[in-house]
Amino acid sequence: SAAAAAAATGDGAAAMCHTCCPAASQLVPGLAAALRSLLPHVALMPLDVRTLNNKRWYPQQHPSSGRLFRGSLQLTAGTLLLLDETGMGPGQLGDAGVKNLQALRQVLMRQQLPCGCQVYTHNLNTNQPAVVLSSTRSVLRDSLALSLPLQPQRALLVEPGQTGQTGQTDSFDQGGAGAPAAAVEWAAADVAGPEAVDAAAAAMLELAAVRDYFAAARGLECRMDQAAAEACVARFRALQQANSSVGMEDLNLIITLSKLLAVSMGHEVFSMESWERAMQLEQLRKQRLAAAQQQGR
Numbered sequence: 001s002a003a004a005a006a007a008a009t010g011d012g013a014a015a016m017c018h019t020c021c022p023a024a025s026q027l028v029p030g031l032a033a034a035l036r037s038l039l040p041h042v043a044l045m046p047l048d049v050r051t052l053n054n055k056r057w058y059p060q061q062h063p064s065s066g067r068l069f070r071g072s073l074q075l076t077a078g079t080l081l082l083l084d085e086t087g088m089g090p091g092q093l094g095d096a097g098v099k100n101l102q103a104l105r106q107v108l109m110r111q112q113l114p115c116g117c118q119v120y121t122h123n124l125n126t127n128q129p130a131v132v133l134s135s136t137r138s139v140l141r142d143s144l145a146l147s148l149p150l151q152p153q154r155a156l157l158v159e160p161g162q163t164g165q166t167g168q169t170d171s172f173d174q175g176g177a178g179a180p181a182a183a184v185e186w187a188a189a190d191v192a193g194p195e196a197v198d199a200a201a202a203a204m205l206e207l208a209a210v211r212d213y214f215a216a217a218r219g220l221e222c223r224m225d226q227a228a229a230e231a232c233v234a235r236f237r238a239l240q241q242a243n244s245s246v247g248m249e250d251l252n253l254i255i256t257l258s259k260l261l262a263v264s265m266g267h268e269v270f271s272m273e274s275w276e277r278a279m280q281l282e283q284l285r286k287q288r289l290a291a292a293q294q295q296g297r
Contacts, residue, residue, distance in 0.1 A: 027150065028084050028133055038210060041079035045072065047104075047132070047139075049091030058103035059124075060116040073103065073113050073128075078218070081107075081130035085138055101139070108143040145253060148285055149292035217266075222259035224270040231272055254278050 028044070036042045045051075058071040075081070083104075093101065103114050108130055112123040132140050141147065224232075236251045257278040262270055 028082075028086060031133070032082055035080060035082065037207060038214060039080055041076050042082055043075055043079050044082045044084060046087060047083045047085045048087045048089065049093060049097065052097035052100045053094050054096075055100070057100040058114050058116060061118055063118060066118075068115070068117075071103070071113070073107055073126075074124075075126075075128055077127040079128055081128050083130060083132045083140070085132055085134035085140070088134065088136070088139065105140065105143040108140060146285070147289060149288050151288075217263050220263045220266070220268055222262045222268055222270050224255075224259075228270045228272065232275060235272075235275065254282060257282065 032042065032044045056069060056071050057073050059068055059074060060071065061068050073081075099116075106123075107113050107126055107128060111126050111128070113126050115122040115124055130144075132138055132144060138144070138147075232251070232255060236246075236254075239246045239250075254275065258274040259270060261277055261281075262268075262274040265274075267274070
């Protein structure tokens with residue numbers, strides 16, 4: 001989908017995506033491994049009451065020494081934040097937890113990370129697309145552009161105790177492309193014969209091509225000419241006449257998704273074909289969201 005393309009290409013406007021799935025805790029390890037095999041930098045962060053209260057999420061200055069201590073949200077530009085909210089349970093946020101949650105929301109909504117100095121707060125510009133995984137209603141639901149109930153394939157689900165990993169981790173975990181794929185290649189060489197090694201080598205070539213695709217897409221920008229802008233406005237007015245609840249946020253979202261779809265196909269010029277496809281995907285997303293909400297009642 002366009003949301004997945006946004007996460008891969010680093011477009012902050014549409015890459016703030018919340019995904020909800022009853023089996024999300026089983027999905028986290030497989031999804032993290034898949035993303036790390038494709039993207040240069042992925043940070044898996046558990047999001048629960050304990051980590052919000054006890055960890056330093058944003059940089060803060062020590063009151064006596066004046067030393068600035070690093071926060072966990074200080075990441076390399078373009079790092080995908082994979083926030084694991086599946087372990088969120090009841091609890092009380094203290095003052096530090098509230099400030100950490102506010103800092104996280106500011107990164108998601110404005111792409112700015114607050115830097116807590118003694119007498120003032122300085123905002124650092126960031127470039128961090130994010131995906132939030134939860135099994136219930138997210139505490140970040142008002143900070144994200146998209147919400148999508150997942151329908152994961154069985155291959156991505158990890159049964160508890162199957163691999164020794166769970167969705168929740170005790171510390172923030174960062175990684176990226178290279179290590180997982182290399183581990184698969186060496187493991188195949190250790191436990192199988194030449195045929196398995198050849199298959200692994202072919203898979204590595206395919207994986208490298210996908211990585212090159214994402215890297216190339218990240219560097220593209222989609223331009224919109226005057227004719228396309230006028231066509232979008234006309235389509236938007238027709239949507240408003242059919243549904244009075246449609247607002248400017250919907251227009252901005254569809255245009256962003258349309259540009260991402262165009263970039264995903266290697267196009268640098270906006271086309272109404274991308275607009276129509278984005279409208280179809282958005283309709284399907286809303287249908288899935290409505291079905292999930294109906295089932296949850």
